[in-house]
Amino acid sequence: MSDDLKLPRFSVGVGDRFAHQAKAQLQACIMAADAGVEVVPVWNKSNREHMIIGSEPSATRLAADAAVKELGWTKPYFLDADHINLKTVQRFLDPCDFFTLDVADLIGQPAKPEDVTQFIHNHPELVGEVVIPKITEPFKTDKAFVEGVANKFLAAVKHAGEIYRLLVENKGVGRFVPEVSMDETDYPQTPVELLIILAMISDEKIPIQTIAPKFTGRFNKGVDYVGDVAQFTKEFNEDLAAIAYAVHTYGLPDNLKLSVHSGSDKFSIYKPMYEAVKATGAGLHLKTAGTTWLEEIIGLAEAGGTGLEIAKEVYSEAYAHQAELCGPYATVINIDHAALPSPETVNGWTSDQFTGALRHDQSNPAYNQSLRQLLHVGFKVAAKMGDRYLKALEANEAIVAKNVTTNLFDRHIKPVFLGL
Template sequence: MAEGLKLPKFSVGVGDRFAHQAKAQLAACVMAANAGVEVSPVWNKSNREHMIIGSEPSQTRVAADAAVKELGWTKPYFLDADHINLNTVERFLAPCDFFTLDVAEMIGKPADAKDVAAFVNRHPELVGTVTIPHIDEPFKTDEAFVTGVANKFLAAVQDAGRIYRFLVEKKGAGNFVPEVSMDETDYPQTPVELLIILAAIADEKIPIQTIAPKFTGRFNKGVDYVGDVPQFTKEFNEDLAAIAFAIKTYGLPENLKLSVHSGSDKFSIYQAIHDAVKRFGAGVHLKTAGTTWLEELIGLAEAGGSGLEIAKEVYAEAYSHREELCAPYATVIDIDPAKLPSPEEVNGWTSEQFTSALRHDQSNKAYNPSFRQLLHVGFKVAAKMGERYLNALEANEAVVARNVTTNLFDRHIKPVFLGQ
């Protein structure tokens, strides 16, 4: 790997829908540093979010740089062009130095038969008995199996190669961190499938520093993990073993690590992630994009007065447009319509009732995951409010920032990176 921009061992993807919470998010990373662990912030905002809000990636850069300057942060930080492809990358080129290469549309599309055959011939080590250190049982494969996996993923990896080479042409090698996203597929990859994908990535000469595989279970937006925790734990450990083996076998960057997408609020698997990373001496990238927007709403509701009124208005609008708001996120939310309170009921709530329903505190009987998920996808409503919403954030900055920082440090950074 050519020397260049290097993502540190631990990093957290922090989304900031309205580019107002960079300082509050960075404050959580300062707290982590004071507690003895360096966690690099990676501000991420997808093209879809920019389109909905009417913002530009350059605004995210301005907000991040201002926060870094104000808090005197001297450690690395990054700006992620989240889920880009060749059609959407242009506006991200100048401000971003981290690129999540989204090849979801190509997963499952068969690659050219000659390319698949050439890949299988190039990698005899993947056919037969494949022994990956730290995984109890060797994997038994044959040529048909490797051909099948290559058929599913090779076209996607080749697409990632095209995006990567375009970025090198525009930004220069070593001037950005590449991540490949493989999580938008139907089934989790087995360790040997992940190894095959990593071999293909090495063939494309993409010096990826993070990879986002598909894990077992549901990673719904803004709520806890839904699935078999022991099975996730087994998979996560095996994925780390496969990555360590691929680094040695294929010469991939030594700091290559797992990226957990939709990682915010997955409290029941944080201990497993922490323990596995510690066991392997590995790094991890935890993406927590959407949770900050909900903390803004919590802060506004907690502030009372006009802040609470805006929070209630956002809910009422989200409720009346719920089908339209939920459609793009259908695979990553589970909302029970029967559990959604009516806007009329919510209009009568106190600050405490609103925050209790929304804040992700599972010990609070009033916590309502359906209410939370609807508001999670409802940021479009606040975007339409424009200056009115932004003015409310600024007027209530202290209470909003406190919620953003506390949520990121106490509920995310501490359990994942500090193991507390």
């Protein structure tokens, strides 16, 4: 398999809800290059986010292209049609060159019996003792185990193949980067399950360059990892080994790498991630998604005046519409509603009090992760403000941009890609 458009070893998914922070985000990648590591930006914005905000993927492309031109970025960059399926892909076809194939709805749906039979027939190496180099203990499987994995994931992978072939028809072979997302399922995949999934993807002739598996623990939006760091570290290293083996065994692209979804702010697992990719030479794609939107609110609050008023108004409206805002994100947030301050309390806050509660600084006693998660899903409130919100961003561009760049470089790129 070959793919002309290649995703470099390190990449960072940068969400930009309102298409105003592309320059500030790119600046963090420039700082990474100056520090000696190439981390390329992948601007991502899902169909759901476009629907909420009333935007088009073409606007995300324009913002990215303008930032690249203005800052003189000569390295690769990409635009991700984030979590698309056959129903939503159409408007992403022209502007995007990275496609996250979302097959979550089909995970667990039984595949056709003849497809399962054929898969097992094609892969006798997956039945019995499976030895993955760099994993100490071999995995012992039998036909029933492989059948069970196929029944859980094969229909989803077949659907990913349909989406991929539609993309090839419209964009041509090698003109985009495909990712398959397997993270939206109940249980983490074991390394041998990941290997089986990669064999399925190879059979579908999808030249994936990134795969997003499910890991142990909770990856809640915008807050730190919740779970056993030692167990995550073991899984992460074993997944790297499974990918390396699959590349060798099934002819998948040699730059195939792990994609960590909802990867922003997972500070407690950044060191083991850095150490693993450094030791193995593996690549990594870190999706940071909505953390930029939170930095906009922090910047506005820090600016004071009208900016602080807007930040307080966003909180007040989000507080009043918690059920509506949190519903679509129920599996990736964990808000203690009793820990949320009342809007009346927040309306009396200074800039320092607001930013102290929202900024992800766990050493600050004012930090409130429930407030942070509520505001993370509260961008719909700002979308309804329309021009008033956008004009506030533009009026306070310098202070907002500083927060966006600092957050992306200092809290994400430095620990994950530079080990600092």
